[in-house]
Amino acid sequence: MNLPKLLVCALAFALIPAVPLFSQAITAKVVGSVSDPSGAVIPGAKVTIRNVQTNQARAAATDGLGSYEFSFLPVGAYTLSVEAAGFQKSEVRQFILNVDQVARMDVRMVVGQATQTVEVQAGAVLMQTEDATVGTVIDSPEVVGLPLNGGS
Numbered sequence: 001m002n003l004p005k006l007l008v009c010a011l012a013f014a015l016i017p018a019v020p021l022f023s024q025a026i027t028a029k030v031v032g033s034v035s036d037p038s039g040a041v042i043p044g045a046k047v048t049i050r051n052v053q054t055n056q057a058r059a060a061a062t063d064g065l066g067s068y069e070f071s072f073l074p075v076g077a078y079t080l081s082v083e084a085a086g087f088q089k090s091e092v093r094q095f096i097l098n099v100d101q102v103a104r105m106d107v108r109m110v111v112g113q114a115t116q117t118v119e120v121q122a123g124a125v126l127m128q129t130e131d132a133t134v135g136t137v138i139d140s141p142e143v144v145g146l147p148l149n150g151g152s
Contacts, residue, residue, distance in 0.1 A: 025099065025100040026074075026075070026099060026100075027071075027072045027073055027074060027075070027099075027100075028073045028074075028075055028097035028098065028099065028100065028101040028102070028103065029069065029070065029071045029072070029073065029101070029102045029103070030049060030069070030070045030073060030078070030080070030097070030102075030103050030104075030105055031067070031068070031069045031070075031102060031103075031104055031105075032047075032067070032068060032104055032105040032106045032107060033062070033065070033066045033067045033068070033106050033107075034047065034062050034066050034068065034082055034084065034106075034107045034108075034109060035066055035106070035107075035108050035109065036087070036108070036109055036111070037108065037109070037110065037111060039108075041062070041065055041066025041067075042062060042066050042084050042087070042109060043062055043063060043064045043065070043066055044061055044062060044084070045061065045062045045066070045068075045082055045083065045084035045087075045109070046059060046060075046061055046082070046083045046084070047059065047060050047061070047062060047068045047080065047081070047082050047107075048080070048081045048082075048083075049070050049073070049078055049079070049080050050078060050079050050080075050081075051073075051074065051076055051077070051078055052076065052077040052078060052079060052094055053076050053077060054076075058070055058073075073097055075097050075098055075099055075101075076096070076097060077094050077095070077096050077097075078094070078095055078096075078097060079091065079092065079093055079094055079095075080092040080095075080105055080107070082107045082109065084109055086111065087109040087110060087111060087112065088109065088110045088111075088112035090107050090108075090109055090110070092105055092107065098137045099137060100135065
């Protein structure tokens, strides 16, 4: 083998580990929109997401379409609160984010004073509408209960 071909092959093998592994996601994402009782969007609303276990919080403001996004969130339990001038503070109580999940949390604000708070109980996300991937999280008891081929 001549030297140029050998160098090209060596370079190709050296760059293979640099290829990103997209299927190895260990985070989640929360997206949503904020609207008033009539369904009109509320731009500039302050949205805060807080990790229940670590108490770390991240804040963002809704864009001109009333949308917000929190990317690269570690999996776990979270709460979400939304504040806007002329509206009561809305809170979405504890919800769970799993690996590679895109959870949609749309919030409808209630007209009132900022000193009042509306608490929303979040249920399980039954259908993921943000992308077409199909997946599930398998808990430890399910893994332990798997049958083994010839194992004891």
